[in-house]
Amino acid sequence: MIQTIDLRGLQPTPAELLALVPRASTDVSVALEVAAELIDDVRARGEHALLDQAERLDRVRPESIRVPQSHIDEAVAGLDPDVHEAILETIRRVRLASAAQVPPAATTVLAPGAEIIQRWQPVGRVGLYVPGGKAVYPSSVVMNVVPAQTAGVRSIALASPPQAAFGGRVHPTILAVAGLLGITEVYGMGGAGAVGALAYGVAGIGLDPVQMVTGPGNVYVAAAKRLIRGQAGIDAEAGPTDILVIADAMADAALIAADLVSQAEHDELAATVLVTDDTALADAVEAELGRLAQTTTHSARVTAALSGPQSALVLVDDIEEAAAFSNAFGPEHLEIQTEDPEAVLELIENAGAIFLGPNSPVSLGDYSAGSNHVLPTGGQARFSAGLGASTFLRPQQVVRYSREALAEVHQNVLALSNAEALPAHGDAISARFL
Numbered sequence: 001m002i003q004t005i006d007l008r009g010l011q012p013t014p015a016e017l018l019a020l021v022p023r024a025s026t027d028v029s030v031a032l033e034v035a036a037e038l039i040d041d042v043r044a045r046g047e048h049a050l051l052d053q054a055e056r057l058d059r060v061r062p063e064s065i066r067v068p069q070s071h072i073d074e075a076v077a078g079l080d081p082d083v084h085e086a087i088l089e090t091i092r093r094v095r096l097a098s099a100a101q102v103p104p105a106a107t108t109v110l111a112p113g114a115e116i117i118q119r120w121q122p123v124g125r126v127g128l129y130v131p132g133g134k135a136v137y138p139s140s141v142v143m144n145v146v147p148a149q150t151a152g153v154r155s156i157a158l159a160s161p162p163q164a165a166f167g168g169r170v171h172p173t174i175l176a177v178a179g180l181l182g183i184t185e186v187y188g189m190g191g192a193g194a195v196g197a198l199a200y201g202v203a204g205i206g207l208d209p210v211q212m213v214t215g216p217g218n219v220y221v222a223a224a225k226r227l228i229r230g231q232a233g234i235d236a237e238a239g240p241t242d243i244l245v246i247a248d249a250m251a252d253a254a255l256i257a258a259d260l261v262s263q264a265e266h267d268e269l270a271a272t273v274l275v276t277d278d279t280a281l282a283d284a285v286e287a288e289l290g291r292l293a294q295t296t297t298h299s300a301r302v303t304a305a306l307s308g309p310q311s312a313l314v315l316v317d318d319i320e321e322a323a324a325f326s327n328a329f330g331p332e333h334l335e336i337q338t339e340d341p342e343a344v345l346e347l348i349e350n351a352g353a354i355f356l357g358p359n360s361p362v363s364l365g366d367y368s369a370g371s372n373h374v375l376p377t378g379g380q381a382r383f384s385a386g387l388g389a390s391t392f393l394r395p396q397q398v399v400r401y402s403r404e405a406l407a408e409v410h411q412n413v414l415a416l417s418n419a420e421a422l423p424a425h426g427d428a429i430s431a432r433f434l
């Protein structure tokens with residue numbers, strides 16, 4: 001069911017490599033038109049639009065969009081003890097790893113009395129999206145909230161779709177994790193409309209516009225984030241999941257197949273790719289995928305993702321070519337399952353997160369590793385990063401010069417302002433020495 005692409009003996013360019021495994025189906029541009037209509041509707045009709053969209057797209061009309069504190073408190077009280085314990089440990093690990101993403105302030109002295117202070121300023125108010133359509137993602141509450149809190153964000157609003165199975169409430173485990181993290185502003189709204197509501201605000205329900213929207217979601221959520229960019233900042237477009245595994249003859253086919261299936265179960269649009277220089281391994285992974293397809297937990301969604309044009313077993317001549325393929329693909333998750341993963345790591349430029357060796361699977365990172373699972377998809381790891389504390393921090397340079405230090409560069413400013421025919425710039429310096 002999964003296609004095989006044989007690149008042995010060929011020397012494709014990065015562009016040709018990308019065309020071989022097209023991710024048109026995971027390209028959010030296919031959803032831009034629909035997302036734009038939903039956002040415009042929310043801007044025009046506020047809460048009524050959100051309620052109507054919930055009824056149509058989530059198949060339930062919630063009592064209200066703003067979640068009352070009593071629902072959050074009830075959810076915390078009713079949280080399963082095992083899930084509670086697992087969440088607390090995930091929070092602890094993500095907090096520790098996120099703290100390492102906060103850069104220190106630094107002062108550069110360029111000459112006596114000439115200082116540039118580099119400081120990192122948190123965004124004031126953010127909107128965090130937690131998916132809840134085909135699956136629900138309490139773990140994404142941790143992955144959004146903890147880095148925002150670590151960065152020092154002052155005000156946090158959280159949105160997640162209303163659930164028909166819970167009478168239109170947000171999923172109780174999502175509410176419980178929000179409660180454990182001290183989040184009180186929660187909205188039961190999903191998809192593109194929710195992203196629009198966060199970015200533009202909804203006066204009728206007291207939702208003030210946020211300055212940044214982050215979090216994962218389906219193609220409609222990712223498309224909406226692209227559309228509101230400019231009105232608010234965003235993290236990467238963390239859309240339908242993808243995984244690429246680089247493996248050699250030393251790898252275990254059963255583990256690779258399990259890891260591909262683990263990400264395929266997110267979405268029919270998920271991309272699952274193995275790149276290997278070992279034909280026997282590719283054959284064994286294919287056979288193992290066939291075996292897993294007979295198991296009870298194997299959903300139609302997994303079959304659709306594995307058999308889509310975005311998924312493939314790719315044969316290459318050697319592991320250097322596998323790394324070149326991966327760099328062109330820019331996977332959200334890259335697993336390196338080779339004899340010497342550290343050596344392959346040296347060849348990697350583009351990936352959302354990297355998982356080394358047989359004991360560091362992607363699903364560990366999804367829940368309990370301490371790394372963040374909100375990562376760039378659709379090849380965006382070629383130019384953007386996963387969510388972290390630094391996502392919510394803006395570098396600001398503060399300039400402090402003494403009179404003597406300014407005098408030292410006075411003539412330089414005059415020369416440059418004259419060269420640009422902007423003499424008032426030079427005059428502003430000269431005015432200080434009249």
Ligand SMILES: NC(=O)c1ccc[n+]([C@@H]2O[C@H](COP(=O)([O-])OP(=O)(O)OC[C@H]3O[C@@H](n4cnc5c(N)ncnc54)[C@H](O)[C@@H]3O)[C@@H](O)[C@H]2O)c1
Pocket residue numbers: 034057058130131132133134135136137140161162189190191192193216217218219220221237238239240241266267270332373374375376377
């Ligand atoms: N990249 C990452 O970091 C990351 C992390 C976790 C999950 N994900 C991805 O998030 C996604 C979660 O998707 P999901 O569906 O479970 O939840 P979701 O919350 O992202 O999407 C559900 C919402 O989509 C909207 N919607 C559904 N069908 C629609 C349609 N036909 N037209 C317009 N809007 C529609 C509805 O408003 C609904 O509330 C998956 O693709 C998964 O792979 C990505």
Ligand SMILES: N[C@H](CO)Cc1c[nH]c[nH+]1
Pocket residue numbers: 137139140241242263332366373374375
């Ligand atoms: N694999 C997803 C990131 O692409 C994250 C996740 C959450 N829950 C399970 N998985």
Ligand SMILES: [Zn+2]
Pocket residue numbers: 241262263266363366
């Ligand atoms: Zn996952």
